[in-house]
Amino acid sequence: MITNYIKIAWKVLMRHPVYTFITLFGISLTLTVLMVLTSFLDHLLGPHYPETKRDRSLYIMQMALRDSTQQGQSSGPMSFRFLTDNVKSLKTPERATICTFVNSSNAYVGSQKIKLNTKFTDADFWRVMDFTFIDGKPYTEQNIANGDYVVVINDDLRNQYFGRGEESVVGKPIEIENVRYRVIGVVKGSPFTRPFSYADVYFPYTTPRSNYQESGIRGNYISIILAKKSADIPAVQAEFQQRMDQIPLPITYYGAKYTTLELNAETYADNFLRPVLARDTGLRTILFGVIAFVLFMLLGLPAINLVNVNVSRIMERASEIGIRKAFGASVKTLVWQFIIENIFITFIGGVIALVLTGIVIHFINQSGWIAYADLTINLSVFIISLLVCLLFGFLSGVVPALRMSKLSIADALKA
Numbered sequence: 062m063i064t065n066y067i068k069i070a071w072k073v074l075m076r077h078p079v080y081t082f083i084t085l086f087g088i089s090l091t092l093t094v095l096m097v098l099t100s101f102l103d104h105l106l107g108p109h110y111p112e113t114k115r116d117r118s119l120y121i122m123q124m125a126l127r128d129s130t131q132q133g134q135s136s137g138p139m140s141f142r143f144l145t146d147n148v149k150s151l152k153t154p155e156r157a158t159i160c161t162f163v164n165s166s167n168a169y170v171g172s173q174k175i176k177l178n179t180k181f182t183d184a185d186f187w188r189v190m191d192f193t194f195i196d197g198k199p200y201t202e203q204n205i206a207n208g209d210y211v212v213v214i215n216d217d218l219r220n221q222y223f224g225r226g227e228e229s230v231v232g233k234p235i236e237i238e239n240v241r242y243r244v245i246g247v248v249k250g251s252p253f254t255r256p257f258s259y260a261d262v263y264f265p266y267t268t269p270r271s272n273y274q275e276s277g278i279r280g281n282y283i284s285i286i287l288a289k290k291s292a293d294i295p296a297v298q299a300e301f302q303q304r305m306d307q308i309p310l311p312i313t314y315y316g317a318k319y320t321t322l323e324l325n326a327e328t329y330a331d332n333f334l335r336p337v338l339a340r341d342t343g344l345r346t347i348l349f350g351v352i353a354f355v356l357f358m359l360l361g362l363p364a365i366n367l368v369n370v371n372v373s374r375i376m377e378r379a380s381e382i383g384i385r386k387a388f389g390a391s392v393k394t395l396v397w398q399f400i401i402e403n404i405f406i407t408f409i410g411g412v413i414a415l416v417l418t419g420i421v422i423h424f425i426n427q428s429g430w431i432a433y434a435d436l437t438i439n440l441s442v443f444i445i446s447l448l449v450c451l452l453f454g455f456l457s458g459v460v461p462a463l464r465m466s467k468l469s470i471a472d473a474l475k476a
Contacts, residue, residue, distance in 0.1 A: 063401055070402035073378070074409075088410030089417060096418040096446045097425075100436045104254065106330055109435055111190040111251050111258050118189070119286040119297060119326040120257065121148065124279065126312060126319035135314060138162070139324075140280030141266060141273040147304050148284045153297045157286045158185040161271070163260055164281075168222060168237045175221050177237065178253075180260035181271040181282075189287050190258050197231035197246030204245070205265045212242045213263040215250035217432065237262065240269055252433040257285060278314055286326055294328070301326040379472075386470045396463055403458025404451065411446065418446075 074081045108115040121144070125136040144159045151157065160182035168175045187199035196219075200211050212235065214222075223230045230244050242264075251258040266273045272281055288297045302325075311320045327335060382395060415438065422436045438446075 066398050066401045067405050069398070070405045073402070074406065084406065085410050085413060088407055089413035092407075092411050092414035092446070092449065093417040093421065095449050096414055096438070096442065097421050097436075099445050099449070100418065100422055100438060100442050103439065103442050104252075104434070104436050107439075107441065109255075110249075111192040112255055112329075113191045114189065114287060115329050117288040117291040117294065118329065119288065119294060119301075120329060120332040121284040121286070121301075121324065121326050122332050123324075125321075125323040126278075126314060127321040127323070128318060129311075129320045133317060133319075135279065135317065135319065137279055138281050138283050140275045140277055141271075141282045142276060143278050143280070144282055144284045147308075148286060148301070151286070151297070151300055151304065153288070153293060153300045154286045155289045156185050156188060157284055158189040159183050159266070159282050159284050160186050160257075161266075161281050162256060162283060164270075166238050166262070168218075168235065170222055175218070177218065177261045178259065179237075179262045179264060181264050181266045181268070181273070183266055186263070189285050192248040192251075192258075195247045195249055196229050197244065200245055200265050205267050208267050209265065210240065210242045210268060211245040211265065212237075212268075213246040213248060214244055215248055215261055217250050218261045219244075219247050238270075242268070250433045252431055252435070254431060254434075257283075278312060298326050383470050383472075396459070400455060400458045404454035407451075407454030407458075415443075415446065 074084075103109075112118070122138070123136055124139050125134060127134050138161075141159060148157045148159070161180055163178045163180055166177045166179045168177055184200060184202045184205060192199075195216055197213075199213055200209070204211055214230075214235065219230055222235060223233065230247060233244050234241050235244055236242070248263075250261075253259045264271065286297055286301070288294050305322065305324055308322060310322065311318045312322060313319075325335070385395065419438060422438065425431070425436055426434045
């Protein structure tokens with residue numbers, strides 16, 4: 062039966078090539094937008110280079126201190142010492158790294174200034190991240206203990222500072238903010254959309270301007286905890302929370318006394334969403350309102366458009382519906398026929414959209430709009446795209462199918 066419905070749908074498509082082109086153009090364009098959006102979200106949130114271990118990583122990004130009235134607050138990254146005492150000493154994880162977010166510096170090649178994004182890290186940073194070393198190697202605990210002025214740079218800075226060439230730059234000097242360092246390694250760069258790994262230059266935390274000696278509770282550092290396996294994440298979070306509960310309160314920081322300390326080890330997405338969702342209900346309402354509006358624009362409007370296209374397409378088959386109903390076809394039979402036909406047509410549009418998405422993604426990756434962009438159509442994107450096709454095919458087909466199947470035989474034959 063399903064095969065017959067698909068054959069009928071194919072015959073209908075071949076009957077009016079121009080109308081078929083318009084229908085498939087609308088479907089494929091809509092699905093292309095959704096697939097590109099899915100690929101971009103996967104680029105932002107999925108486990109990609111060099112953060113391929115996100116499924117077993119926990120992020121500690123922002124501490125919040127509040128006074129007894131809950132009105133006074135101090136929030137932001139932590140000091141290197143605080144993270145060393147409370148994160149590095151955890152027993153459950155495989156390891157943890159302490160690093161900064163991106164800072165700004167300058168370097169000069171002749172009279173040309175190169176603006177740099179820099180990051181201070183410990184040696185475990187290179188074990189938590191999966192960077193590809195094009196040349197050289199990462200700095201070690203020994204380099205850090207020795208206070209060596211060494212750096213790891215990305216390939217883009219190598220090309221700008223040393224020029225493109227086959228010669229190794231390991232061991233060569235590079236001067237940043239009037240301080241002379243020795244290049245110890247060159248990595249393939251990370252996109253700026255991955256703030257935990259992105260930088261042009263990586264310094265050991267013992268090099269100048271890292272401020273790792275700060276003794277207070279707050280500072281410039283964040284941490285990433287790597288669990289042994291993803292199933293260990295709840296245990297790691299529990300141990301970390303237990304450690305936080307043992308910190309004596311109140312805490313005095315810059316003369317203010319704080320009675321509440323909030324700090325969580327969270328998964329990548331939760332790490333960004335929780336601070337927003339935990340704020341006042343007004344902001345949360347606005348956020349959900351914006352998300353609902355965007356979803357409506359991306360899903361609702363295309364679905365309404367496809368419903369209209371399908372109503373027009375099915376309307377021309379009114380006489381066929383009338384004849385089939387006259388010979389005893391039930392409403393249920395006709396509804397399922399049109400839904401299956403519509404899903405079949407939507408999947409054809411989905412295949413076209415898949416090709417278009419590949420072209421768009423290739424263009425985005427090559428355009429340089431996002432340095433080191435690596436948008437892909439991987440298995441996750443493909444499965445989500447498949448489900449979107451199925452959902453759109455069903456939703457955009459069920460309304461016109463119900464409408465047409467309920468036509469009286471006389472009205473259908475008159476149409």
